């Protein structure tokens with residue numbers, strides 16, 4: 001046993017929370033229509049982990065994912081993303097945190113009028129420290145990494161569902177975010193394409209050392225996870 005390596009790995013996983021949530025509640029609606037959706041969520045995600053979030057429809061998975069992604073404002077408790085507190089954060093701070101996160105959704109959300117490369121480039125252009133030629137090179141390299149080196153100039157309508165989702169993965173990972181949030185990334189795909197897509201996400205996440213959280217109903221992909229979290233009626237019931 002290499003104890004030095006073990007210690008380093010332990011330090012890496014315990015010292016680097018990418019997400020740290022404490023006593024988070026969330027409500028929708030106002031007055032008599034006010035309804036609590038999330039209850040006392042406590043959850044820490046560490047650097048380099050692939051985590052699956054599952055649970056019945058309506059249990060609060062997407063709500064939790066959008067809170068972690070700075071896509072809606074958390075109301076109480078504490079939610080830290082990459083060391084930044086999002087409870088009571090200003091809209092500008094949420095925008096800033098979103099730059100450090102890659103998002104992959106069920107519908108790939110590619111822009112129809114842009115080629116695969118241009119769709120990927122858009123995400124790098126948010127980071128203004130790269131030159132135009134660097135951005136182009138990075139985008140092509142990322143499309144090659146997802147197996148679409150021969151499709152860089154194709155428009156979305158000329159790509160299959162699985163290929164479009166691979167472009168979305170390239171777009172999410174091209175700027176090497178520390179966190180990738182994926183909401184039902186395989187829902188619109190057949191089982192083979194779905195499998196390929198999650199295998200690819202896992203491989204790239206491990207190569208880049210980023211944390212990846214996948215919300216899914218798809219029991220066929222559970223084995224890609226280092227950890228599975230289960231939500232039921234807005235509460236975490238499994239964290240293993």
Ligand SMILES: Nc1ncnc2c1ncn2[C@@H]1O[C@H](COP(=O)(O)OP(=O)(O)OP(=O)(O)O)[C@@H](O)[C@H]1O
Pocket residue numbers: 028029037055056057058059060061062063064
């Ligand atoms: N913007 C909103 N306003 C009011 N209620 C909402 C809103 N968004 C979600 N809800 C409610 O919050 C609950 C949790 O929804 P959420 O989409 O987070 O669940 P989910 O586990 O992701 O479900 P699914 O697996 O069906 O996508 C549901 O009862 C839903 O109706």
